[in-house]
Amino acid sequence: MKLVTYCKSCKKDTRIKSNAATRPDLQMEKGDEFNVSCQNCEKVEKKHVNDVKAEPNNTIILIGVGIGIIATIILWSLFGAIGTVSVIIPLLFWYQQMDATKGFNSYMIRRR
Template identity: 45%
Template sequence: MKLSYRCESCKKENYIKTKSNTRLELQMELSKDEVKEKCKNCGHTNTKHINRLHAEQNYYIILLGVLIAAVITILMWDFGFISTLTATIPIYFWMGEQKKASAFNSTMIRRK
């Protein structure tokens, strides 16, 4: 999961990688209500409240699930086991990412 925000100066999307699954965990990780990030496009320093961040799926993790499914399919091909179970591996990764992003976006913290 990656968090996105729009730069105030150039209006481009910027991304923050985090291990926090909810806004409350992010607040506890940062120990404050605001995130200070520098825009990767124009260099402008943005201060965003945690509620202004939006979670999106990390497609590299879904791609990892596709690669794992391909490797398992190749290994099982020699044994004669071709099944639809290997097709469910990327779907499992995709659903996990979607669930994490939805959980983050559905909660808000109280502004002080």
């Protein structure tokens, strides 16, 4: 999952560098409000933790697809058609990303 916020100046999303899994984790790491430098226009804006949203990381999903394809080929040659069960691997990666994104976006911090 990647964390992004919207830049009011250039109207594009800016990525937040954090490994926080939940909004309270982000709040403990950065505080209620923190400065964000836009990657496109370099303008610094003050953002509240609730202004950050999570999006699924497609790179991790593609890695899952690659692992699934390799596992399917190996298991197909060893066990035959039962090896196609490894097609579930990319679905597990996708589900994990969607679940983490939903968990982050569904919880909001009370503004003071």
